[in-house]
Amino acid sequence: MRQVGMLDLATESKLFNDEIRGAVHTVLDSRQFIGGPAIGELESTLCAQVGTKHAIAVSSGTDALLCSLMTLGIGHGDEVILPAFTFFASAGSVFRTGATPVFADIDPRTFNIDPERIEAAVTDKTKAIMVVHLYGQCAEMDAINAIAKRHGLKVIEDAAQAIGATYRGGNACALGDMACLSFYPTKNLGGYGEGGMILTDDDALATTARQMRNHGESQRYVHERVGGNFRLDTMKAAILLVKSRYLDDFTQRRQANAAKYNAFLTGAPVQTPFVPESHAPVYHQYTIQCDKRDDLQAFLRDRGVGSAVYYAVPLHLQKCFDALGYKAGSLPVTEAACHRVLSLPIHPMLTEEDLQTVASCIHEFCETAGPVAVSASEAS
Numbered sequence: 395m396r397q398v399g400m401l402d403l404a405t406e407s408k409l410f411n412d413e414i415r416g417a418v419h420t421v422l423d424s425r426q427f428i429g430g431p432a433i434g435e436l437e438s439t440l441c442a443q444v445g446t447k448h449a450i451a452v453s454s455g456t457d458a459l460l461c462s463l464m465t466l467g468i469g470h471g472d473e474v475i476l477p478a479f480t481f482f483a484s485a486g487s488v489f490r491t492g493a494t495p496v497f498a499d500i501d502p503r504t505f506n507i508d509p510e511r512i513e514a515a516v517t518d519k520t521k522a523i524m525v526v527h528l529y530g531q532c533a534e535m536d537a538i539n540a541i542a543k544r545h546g547l548k549v550i551e552d553a554a555q556a557i558g559a560t561y562r563g564g565n566a567c568a569l570g571d572m573a574c575l576s577f578y579p580t581k582n583l584g585g586y587g588e589g590g591m592i593l594t595d596d597d598a599l600a601t602t603a604r605q606m607r608n609h610g611e612s613q614r615y616v617h618e619r620v621g622g623n624f625r626l627d628t629m630k631a632a633i634l635l636v637k638s639r640y641l642d643d644f645t646q647r648r649q650a651n652a653a654k655y656n657a658f659l660t661g662a663p664v665q666t667p668f669v670p671e672s673h674a675p676v677y678h679q680y681t682i683q684c685d686k687r688d689d690l691q692a693f694l695r696d697r698g699v700g701s702a703v704y705y706a707v708p709l710h711l712q713k714c715f716d717a718l719g720y721k722a723g724s725l726p727v728t729e730a731a732c733h734r735v736l737s738l739p740i741h742p743m744l745t746e747e748d749l750q751t752v753a754s755c756i757h758e759f760c761e762t763a764g765p766v767a768v769s770a771s772e773a774s
């Protein structure tokens with residue numbers, strides 16, 4: 395049976411293993427394991443990639459979010475509006491600053507935060523909006539920035555899944571006040587270990603973020619603020635520099651895979667990703683919706699096809715956020731999505747035959763499983 399997995403890091407790594415060995419040896423020989431030229435080079439490469447003035451390499455995507463919030467001075471008594479349909483780190487980082495995460499519901503077609511829900515959630519305690527460009531597709535940034543401007547709020551882009559995505563011709567990471575990337579190995583630009591990046595056009599925020607990355611130190615042994623150790627290791631930066639050279643090609647492969655799925659899945663009663671005209675997603679995930687999601691996932695598993703649910707439990711219903719007072723039904727669109735989404739293999743190493751295998755399994759399931767159609771109001 396043909397196996398199609400969610401990832402194929404083994405095949406992928408054959409493309410650049412020799413270059414990576416060379417880069418690692420250079421760092422070993424330099425014996426500089428913190429700081430050093432690879433960090434600065436990675437930062438300049440990412441600035442050029444996304445078109446921001448500053449990039450600050452940090453220890454993970456989570457730390458990029460935490461460090462950005464700390465840089466903006468967000469803490470006790472403040473509120474940050476964000477979606478609950480995202481990875482835990484988005485809300486966890488807000489909570490760790492002492493601020494209150496305020497969850498707003500999502501658009502059922504794009505899964506991204508709904509600007510109208512943001513507006514309704516603004517209070518006199520709101521300090522920032524954290525948008526998440528979920529699955530590699532940008533949120534509705536014009537509407538969101540307009541709300542932020544009206545209420546004097548900062549906008550943080552959680553672009554962990556969205557490096558390379560564009561919105562109305564602008565790049566993800568250059569659409570708000572500060573942006574955060576993750577280099578977790580499964581990400582579109584995945585490292586060999588943890589890693590992340592903060593991006594901004596704002597000189598003052600960049601200076602503060604650099605200090606916060608290093609315990610808030612402004613000069614040797616002078617601390618005007620409390621930061622953390624959010625530094626990225628030099629070895630990981632050197633590896634990421636090699637991998638960054640493959641990013642555009644890998645992004646195009648993901649986009650081509652998505653176009654093929656769209657074609658191969660024509661006629662199947664599942665909802666394929668909705669892409670508004672002004673958006674060019676990078677398909678960190680290719681996520682379909684199906685009323686019999688769990689049955690479909692089991693069917694695919696039995697036929698050697700991997701898939702994943704991002705996310706099965708919405709953040710407003712996580713036990714650790716009980717005290718925030720949300721209940722089942724608080725965010726109906728988010729909760730419905732949690733029951734219906736299924737991400738299919740979309741990684742850059744897939745062949746046309748792999749994509750056809752996945753699509754035929756889905757057709758076969760739909761023919762045998764009874765009604766699985768999406769309701770008309772939700773179909774794009």
Ligand SMILES: Cc1ncc(COP(=O)(O)O)c(C=O)c1O
Pocket residue numbers: 454455456457480481483484526552554555575576577578588589590
């Ligand atoms: C949307 C989102 N935000 C934040 C993170 C956190 O990144 P990291 O795992 O690098 O800490 C991730 C990825 O894991 C993510 O998908």
